Amino acid sequence: MSILVVGSVALDTIKTPFGEAQDLLGGSATYFSIAASLFDRVNLVAVIGKDLPFDKLEVLKSRNIDLKGLQVEEGKTFRWGAEYQYDLNVRQTTLLELNVFEHFDPKIPHEYVDSEYVFLANIDPDLQSNVLGQVRSPKLVVCDTINFWIEHKMDSLISLLGKVDILVLNDSEARELSTKPNLQQACKWIKGKGPQTVVIKKGEHGLLMMAEDRYFGAPAYPLEEIFDPTVAGDAFAGGFLGYLARSGSLDGKHLRCAAIYGSVLASFCVEKFGVQRLVEIDQEDLQQRFRDFKHLTHFEVVE
Amino acid sequence: MSILVVGSVALDTIKTPFGEAQDLLGGSATYFSIAASLFDRVNLVAVIGKDLPFDKLEVLKSRNIDLKGLQVEEGKTFRWGAEYQYDLNVRQTTLLELNVFEHFDPKIPHEYVDSEYVFLANIDPDLQSNVLGQVRSPKLVVCDTINFWIEHKMDSLISLLGKVDILVLNDSEARELSTKPNLQQACKWIKGKGPQTVVIKKGEHGLLMMAEDRYFGAPAYPLEEIFDPTVAGDAFAGGFLGYLARSGSLDGKHLRCAAIYGSVLASFCVEKFGVQRLVEIDQEDLQQRFRDFKHLTHFEVVE
Numbered sequence: 207m208s209i210l211v212v213g214s215v216a217l218d219t220i221k222t223p224f225g226e227a228q229d230l231l232g233g234s235a236t237y238f239s240i241a242a243s244l245f246d247r248v249n250l251v252a253v254i255g256k257d258l259p260f261d262k263l264e265v266l267k268s269r270n271i272d273l274k275g276l277q278v279e280e281g282k283t284f285r286w287g288a289e290y291q292y293d294l295n296v297r298q299t300t301l302l303e304l305n306v307f308e309h310f311d312p313k314i315p316h317e318y319v320d321s322e323y324v325f326l327a328n329i330d331p332d333l334q335s336n337v338l339g340q341v342r343s344p345k346l347v348v349c350d351t352i353n354f355w356i357e358h359k360m361d362s363l364i365s366l367l368g369k370v371d372i373l374v375l376n377d378s379e380a381r382e383l384s385t386k387p388n389l390q391q392a393c394k395w396i397k398g399k400g401p402q403t404v405v406i407k408k409g410e411h412g413l414l415m416m417a418e419d420r421y422f423g424a425p426a427y428p429l430e431e432i433f434d435p436t437v438a439g440d441a442f443a444g445g446f447l448g449y450l451a452r453s454g455s456l457d458g459k460h461l462r463c464a465a466i467y468g469s470v471l472a473s474f475c476v477e478k479f480g481v482q483r484l485v486e487i488d489q490e491d492l493q494q495r496f497r498d499f500k501h502l503t504h505f506e507v508v509e
Numbered sequence: 510m511s512i513l514v515v516g517s518v519a520l521d522t523i524k525t526p527f528g529e530a531q532d533l534l535g536g537s538a539t540y541f542s543i544a545a546s547l548f549d550r551v552n553l554v555a556v557i558g559k560d561l562p563f564d565k566l567e568v569l570k571s572r573n574i575d576l577k578g579l580q581v582e583e584g585k586t587f588r589w590g591a592e593y594q595y596d597l598n599v600r601q602t603t604l605l606e607l608n609v610f611e612h613f614d615p616k617i618p619h620e621y622v623d624s625e626y627v628f629l630a631n632i633d634p635d636l637q638s639n640v641l642g643q644v645r646s647p648k649l650v651v652c653d654t655i656n657f658w659i660e661h662k663m664d665s666l667i668s669l670l671g672k673v674d675i676l677v678l679n680d681s682e683a684r685e686l687s688t689k690p691n692l693q694q695a696c697k698w699i700k701g702k703g704p705q706t707v708v709i710k711k712g713e714h715g716l717l718m719m720a721e722d723r724y725f726g727a728p729a730y731p732l733e734e735i736f737d738p739t740v741a742g743d744a745f746a747g748g749f750l751g752y753l754a755r756s757g758s759l760d761g762k763h764l765r766c767a768a769i770y771g772s773v774l775a776s777f778c779v780e781k782f783g784v785q786r787l788v789e790i791d792q793e794d795l796q797q798r799f800r801d802f803k804h805l806t807h808f809e810v811v812e
Contacts, residue, residue: 388732389713390732394733412726412728421731422806423728423806424726424728424808425715425717425727428693428717429693430694430697431691459808459809463810463811496810500808502725503727504765505765505766505769507766508756508766
């Protein structure tokens with residue numbers, strides 16, 4: 207039942223009003239796989255340069271994460287930097303060096319081709335389709351995308367959507383992709399292109415999911431301090447798909463639970479810089495915060 | 510167990526991309542009382558000018574709403590106009606004539622002084638305090654405010670907060686009032702000024718409530734078409750306080766239910782222009798949408 211993720215491994219430099227950190231292990235595949243490894247075995251496909259210090263990968267190796275698919279190329283690792291303002295919704299990209307990631311040509315190792323659960327993290331939709339072509343018969347394909355591909359590779363993205371089961375994206379991306387300002391209309395538009403389930407992440411406002419033609423809404427976990435909102439979306443996807451892979455079921459009930467586990471992982475992710483908080487948590491933390499989400503949202507009819 | 514509301518009755522002119530309407534019966538007390546009248550008897554205190562056509566009030570008289578406190582003054586009724594853009598989050602005020610509302614001096618009729626449930630809709634906080642002074646011993650006082658009073662009458666507002674049980678306001682107002690960008694910190698700050706319960710309305714993003722020192726979060730009802738977001742906040746307050754008055758209980762369970770009933774009323778309110786939709790709904794509609802909210806937000810642990 208292992209999970210396959212194809213995405214980026216990067217070195218991040220993050221600055222927020224609460225501090226800054228350089229050369230943190232980052233990238234979508236990193237966050238996703240650490241989150242998903244709390245549920246199941248993860249096979250990671252990404253590319254790094256020879257400059258990436260070996261010990262940085264220890265955090266992945268020490269977990270349920272297989273690195274056979276991590277390609278090491280001549281050159282430098284993808285580097286990304288951002289600075290957040292006080293309200294943490296305003297982000298400025300301060301560094302973007304694609305380096306070896308620019309010509310990433312994902313090769314799925316033979317051992318991974320029978321992966322049942324596939325997460326196509328945000329990369330060029332042509333590469334995402336290419337990866338799918340290398341996997342034999344996945345049970346579930348989840349993909350993410352960003353505004354850049356909507357603006358520059360719309361045809362490729364639409365073609366990809368016809369082959370995925372679940373699209374996970376944020377609210378501004380959903381609006382831009384569908385050209386619908388209303389998120390419910392955006393969900394329906396996206397569903398019309400292929401994915402049976404659409405998950406719209408709204409950051410501090412929680413999420414909206416359309417699954418089995420019904421909506422599910424959940425708030426974000428209320429945190430008084432948010433240190434680093436970077437790639438909480440990939441931690442979300444890791445919790446979401448990780449739970450589904452572990453449970454083996456894809457009905458509405460399980461999809462709702464998965465969305466909450468995704469929110470749980472995202473909420474932990476933002477509590478410290480980089481992957482720092484994610485690697486600390488254990489099964490008990492996971493279950494406790496899941497129960498906290500239940501309490502946060504629960505109401506019953508009392509007359 | 511009747512409910513007292515003090516606020517505005519106005520004539521509204523609304524334009525949205527889906528249509529426009531002139532001289533609709535509007536104002537905070539109007540929306541609140543129609544919503545609350547689905548739960549309990551409402552006593553309304555507001556002021557209108559002699560120009561307000563008599564038949565416009567029929568919609569209030571035909572319900573559970575007592576108009577003994579509706580003061581009719583020489584002059585014109587408060588008029589307000591707004592235009593909404595496509596995403597309906599962008600509103601431009603196109604008309605603002607306070608008229609008789611400018612010198613509103615709320616007098617609580619003798620029959621109302623024993624009101625147990627009081628809603629102080631958005632008016633000058635000095636007037637809100639003045640109203641409170643005229644009510645004998647209310648069981649629950651809920652108040653609303655807007656940015657204008659935060660910017661121009663902060664001291665009066667802080668003094669008022671010391672006398673109310675629940676503050677209901679929107680997210681930008683909560684941030685401005687507390688000078689905290691984080692809504693959880695804003696809740697705590699507000700609670701420190703007096704109100705035991707804080708309800709932050711986030712429009713299409715639902716709500717965050719702090720009650721009994723715990724957070725409750727709920728999404729907004731997913732609507733594909735929103736015709737008129739005007740004063741959905743007052744319909745929210747009407748459903749919220751109406752339910753509490755009917756149930757007679759103020760514990761956390763009931764406060765959560767009340768927040769959902771508020772969201773139910775707000776969701777109906779925006780479906781048509783003005784009070785049009787609110788006056789159509791009956792108890793069955795109310796219960797059905799409450800159940801819809803339950804389904805929208807429900808998840809359970811499935812392993």
